[in-house]
Amino acid sequence: MSTYLPRLADLVRRDPRYTYEAYEFVFAALTHTQRLLGRESRAEETGEPDPEHHVSGRELVEGIRELALREFGLMARIVFRMWGINRTADFGEIVFNLVEEKLMSKTAQDTRQDFHDIYDLDQALVQDFRIQLDEAEWTR
Secondary structure, three states: OOOOOHHHHHHHHHOOOOOHHHHHHHHHHHHHHHHHOOOOOOHHHHOOOOHHHOOOHHHHHHHHHHHHHHHHHHHHHHHHHHOOOOOHHHHHHHHHHHHHOOOOOOOOOOOHHHHOOOOOHHHHHHHOOOOOOOHHHHOO
16 A cells, blocks of 8 residues: 655645554545445546546545455554544545645535544444454355
C-alpha cells in the first residue's frame, strides 16, 4: 500500500493529528469502496474526477470499515487509534485535508458533517467483530 508522496508528507507535517498511514488507508479504502459499488474511477487516466465514480461520505466510511476488518481483523480499532482516528468524523477530516491539498476531489454537496457519527468505532470494529469462515474451510 505504501507509495511515498511528498505532498502527503507535507500535509502530515502541517496537520499531525493523523499519520501518513491513515491517509494512505483512506486512499485505499476509496478505491475499495468504488470497486464494491461498481464505480471504479479512471481519474488517473483522464486527470479529471468523474462524478459517476463519486462515493458519499457514508459510503466511504462503510467501505473503510469493511476494508479495515478485512485487512486488520480484530486489530482494526487499535490500528486506527495508533493512526489518530477515534471517530468516523476523523475520516471526514482526513478526506477534506486531502481535498484542500487537491489529492482528492469532492462535490458541492459533500461536507465534513457527512462523516459524523456513522458508527461507533468500538462497536463496529470490536464488539460486532465476527470471524467468518467459508463453508469450504469446514469441509477440508
